[in-house]
Amino acid sequence: ATSSLPAPVRLQRRGCLFAYKLLHDLFANYSSALRPVEDTDRALNVTLQITLSQIIDMDERNQVLTSYLWVRQAWLDAHLTWDKDAYDGIDSIRIPSSYVWRPDIILYNNADDHFGGSMETNVVLRSDGHIMWDSPAITKSSCKVDVSYFPFDGQRCRLTFGSWTYNGNQIDLRNRLDTGDLTDFVENVEWEVLGMPATRNVITYGCCSEPYPDVTYTLLLRRRASFYIFNLLLPCIMVSFLAPLGFYLPADSGEKVSLGVTVLLALTVFQLLVAESMPPSESVPLIGKYYIATMTMITASTALTIFIMNVHHCGPGARPVPPWARRLILHHMARLCCVYEVGESCKSPPREPGGRAARGDAGGPGENPGQGEVCTEAGGCPRDHCLCYHDGLLRNVGYIAGCFRRHRAAQRRTSEWKKVAKVMDRFFMWVFFLMVFLMSVLVLGKAA
Numbered sequence: 001a002t003s004s005l006p007a008p009v010r011l012q013r014r015g016c017l018f019a020y021k022l023l024h025d026l027f028a029n030y031s032s033a034l035r036p037v038e039d040t041d042r043a044l045n046v047t048l049q050i051t052l053s054q055i056i057d058m059d060e061r062n063q064v065l066t067s068y069l070w071v072r073q074a075w076l077d078a079h080l081t082w083d084k085d086a087y088d089g090i091d092s093i094r095i096p097s098s099y100v101w102r103p104d105i106i107l108y109n110n111a112d113d114h115f116g117g118s119m120e121t122n123v124v125l126r127s128d129g130h131i132m133w134d135s136p137a138i139t140k141s142s143c144k145v146d147v148s149y150f151p152f153d154g155q156r157c158r159l160t161f162g163s164w165t166y167n168g169n170q171i172d173l174r175n176r177l178d179t180g181d182l183t184d185f186v187e188n189v190e191w192e193v194l195g196m197p198a199t200r201n202v203i204t205y206g207c208c209s210e211p212y213p214d215v216t217y218t219l220l221l222r223r224r225a226s227f228y229i230f231n232l233l234l235p236c237i238m239v240s241f242l243a244p245l246g247f248y249l250p251a252d253s254g255e256k257v258s259l260g261v262t263v264l265l266a267l268t269v270f271q272l273l274v275a276e277s278m279p280p281s282e283s284v285p286l287i288g289k290y291y292i293a294t295m296t297m298i299t300a301s302t303a304l305t306i307f308i309m310n311v312h313h314c315g316p317g318a319r320p321v322p323p324w325a326r327r328l329i330l331h332h333m334a335r336l337c338c339v340y341e342v343g344e345s346c347k348s349p350p351r352e353p354g355g356r357a358a359r360g361d362a363g364g365p366g367e368n369p370g371q372g373e374v375c376t377e378a379g380g381c382p383r384d385h386c387l388c389y390h391d392g393l394l395r396n397v398g399y400i401a402g403c404f405r406r407h408r409a410a411q412r413r414t415s416e417w418k419k420v421a422k423v424m425d426r427f428f429m430w431v432f433f434l435m436v437f438l439m440s441v442l443v444l445g446k447a448a
Contacts, residue, residue: 018087032099036080047073048072050217053069058191063279065142070181076130081127097120100123102133107159107161151228160217161217168213179196194221198216199216239267240440246260251308251422264298267295274291314417321420325420339419339422
């Protein structure tokens with residue numbers, strides 16, 4: 001009946017018959033539970049190769065790396081060999097991996113809740129007994145995350161593979177290549193892979209006296225910081241430069257303290273955003289240090305603003321400005337910060353308080369009651385009938401002149417204290433601008 005079929009179909013059916021016969025002959029007396037070696041005293045060589053396909057997620061807070069790997073294991077099964085000429089030239093077959101013995105190679109630093117292994121894929125069995133098992137796996141591995149330089153940080157995540165029950169005298173695990181395969185890696189938007197070197201280690205654990213070999217792949221990662229620069233760092237720098245402008249606001253506006261508090265609350269929100277994604281460790285991220293330093297500076301500027309506003313609103317009963325403050329603040333610091341009275345400029349020298357103009361302002365009608373004596377006899381006014389010599393009128397004029405002098409002196413004291421506050425505002429504004437600039441340069445320089 002088969003002679004009536006076309007030649008290709010007959011060859012295909014003949015090949016299937018030989019494949020079924022080969023599968024039956026190989027596994028007639030085979031057990032997948034025992035290590036496939038002819039001499040039980042010799043170790044079975046197993047080679048391991050890891051291909052990194054994708055970085056799915058890096059959970060910094062829980063310190064877990066989720067990656068998609070292709071795991072290739074190869075070993076020699078001495079019980080699964082055949083003469084390919086006896087089976088119509090069949091050199092290799094692909095069978096389910098559950099049919100053959102497999103090394104129990106697992107990820108030592110697995111952090112998965114379900115502890116899932118590799119996918120149950122087929123193995124390639126060759127006529128000389130060599131078996132190659134390629135299986136994809138999504139692994140969750142523990143990774144010690146160092147966020148000291150976040151968001152300009154780099155991480156070293158280790159993937160350690162080894163046998164769980166077989167020691168080095170039973171399975172000799174070796175890495176096929178000195179590095180992981182990155183040819184099929186899908187680029188990650190957050191992390192850049194710099195390399196994946198592989199090392200073989202032989203460790204003797206405290207539970208057992210036998211050595212246990214393992215292969216450790218070190219995944220070298222560097223964070224792409226553009227997202228964090230534009231969403232966390234630059235807004236913080238711009239908000240920080242708003243804080244010194246609180247000193248430039250007029251004291252009578254009533255918004256000086258509210259600006260500092262608003263800036264402090266904005267930085268607190270940014271600080272909470274960073275803290276939510278970072279692990280609760282002792283190492284503070286670089287951007288966190290910048291936030292803390294900026295918040296400390298803004299707190300100090302708000303406290304100084306309150307003090308300066310208290311100086312500005314000194315009432316008429318305030319004491320005069322001390323001589324050292326008049327000399328240091330009203331003369332030197334005012335000239336340094338270009339703070340002058342109305343009508344003056346940076347080029348014209350400031351008018352000294354207490355000078356001629358001030359003294360002239362203190363005068364007024366009736367300042368010197370003796371001037372009433374000028375009411376002369378040249379006008380023909382008899383001495384006994386001149387109003388200037390009436391005692392009541394002289395007392396009233398003297399009282400009015402004294403009130404005027406006291407009012408002018410109080411105005412001078414108030415204006416001097418206001419100028420002191422204005423000079424201190426300008427001085428601290430430039431000091432805090434310089435501090436913000438230096439902190440920004442230090443942070444970026446340290447990150448570089």
